[in-house]
Amino acid sequence: MDSQTYVVESQVEQNHWWFVGRRKLFRKTVEKLHLSAEAKILDIGTSTGTNLRLLRDMGFVNFLGLDSNDDAIRWCAEKGLGIVSKGDICAMPFEDSLFDLVLATDIIEHVDDDIQALREIRRVLTPHGRAIITVPAFQSLWGLQDEVGHHKRRYTRREVLEKLEKAGLQTCESYYFNYILFFPIWIARQLIRIFNLRLKSENQVNSPLINSVLKIVFALDTACAGILHVPFGVSIIALIGRNSD
DSSP, X not given: OOHXXXXXXXXXXXXXXXXXXXXXXXXXHHHTTOOXXXXXXXXXXXXXXXXXXXXXXXXXXXXXXXXSOHHHHHHHHHTTOOOEEEOBTTBOSSOTTOEEEEEEEXXXXXXXXXXXXXXXXXXXXXXXXXXXXXXXXXXXXXXXXXXXXXXXXXXOHHHHHHHHXXXXXXXXXXXXXXXXXXXXXXXXXXXXXHTTOOXXXXXXXXXXXXXXXXXXXXXXXXHHXXXXXXXOOSEEEEEEEEOOO
16 A cells, blocks of 8 residues: 555554444454464464454464565554564465464555465365455446555456355355445445545544544444345455365
8 A cells, every 4th residue: 555545544444434434344254263262373464453453352462464564564563553564465474274264354455466465365264264355346446545555457257156166265145235324335436536635545434423423434344244135335355264185
């Protein structure tokens, strides 16, 4: 991401509706795995530490992060969110079959070879380990956040499932989320483009009132998304494991 985007994210990730809602979704998904507090966990693409904050708050004690950007590593260190190593998701500096859980949330869209990134996730997972990935959905939603985030692409759920299979990963669960706000976000991104608004990040488009309302809306969305399986959304989540060797 752009350096200024890291600055904005670091300032808002603790309370912004998007980050708060995602952490609740990830917490619910992780809790279903019934992991021990000593489970070995890797967060790939830490950015400014939102997932590390979640893991700490859930009581895990054996987690670490990986990011390729010095700014991200610095922000996580300043917040006291644990160890973050520098490295590339396509060639991670870890031995095989090391982690019980891998988080790769909004990361594989940043790399040229997303299948290789998924193969690396498979490599570092224990045989019975699980990974949680999220990606941005639908190319028609391409907007400012994709540009400042240096995204390569957005996905459909079918594309994600096909790439997971090619990488030797088995999908346990997958669905779109943030579907309630799909059309408002689509419209907002068109307006930002039409009026050429100068923003460092879409996360700046907020206020205390808007944030409070959207926290409620997004909480409802993520609570129902895995049940309803609506065929669209701003993002896709998948819980995955290794195929049998």
